Amino acid sequence: MELKHHKTLTSDRWHDFTLAEQFGNIGSEVNRTILAKKRGDQNLLKSAFERALELFDLTIMDKKHSKRLREIGRLREVFIDAFLGGMVYGSDLQSINKYLFDFALVAKR
Numbered sequence: 001m002e003l004k005h006h007k008t009l010t011s012d013r014w015h016d017f018t019l020a021e022q023f024g025n026i027g028s029e030v031n032r033t034i035l036a037k038k039r040g041d042q043n044l045l046k047s048a049f050e051r052a053l054e055l056f057d058l059t060i061m062d063k064k065h066s067k068r069l070r071e072i073g074r075l076r077e078v079f080i081d082a083f084l085g086g087m088v089y090g091s092d093l094q095s096i097n098k099y100l101f102d103f104a105l106v107a108k109r
Contacts, residue, residue, distance in 0.1 A: 014058045019065060020107040026055045027100025029078065034093045049083055075099075
């Protein structure tokens with residue numbers, strides 16, 4: 001997979017991270033998406049959204065998560081729904097941010 005935004009990140013390096021570390025990093029991009037949306041900066045918004053999707057995709061490709069693919073894929077889907085206004089699942093970016101933030105806390109311990 002060729003990365004558009006995380007050019008220095010290799011899938012091998014990403015796959016060395018625990019799920020908590022991966023979700024924590026995805027959460028950082030979700031938070032940046034929220035901040036860009038609040039600022040009304042469409043360029044930053046698009047970029048943060050794409051970076052989060054890129055990290056979701058790398059996580060999905062990580063073979064150690066083969067039994068969690070449904071969960072990770074659904075979280076990606078709910079993130080997209082929230083980004084587009086929550087029309088399908090009633091999701092919102094703040095809830096996803098909180099969910100992922102808890103993983104970041106675990107990763108820091």
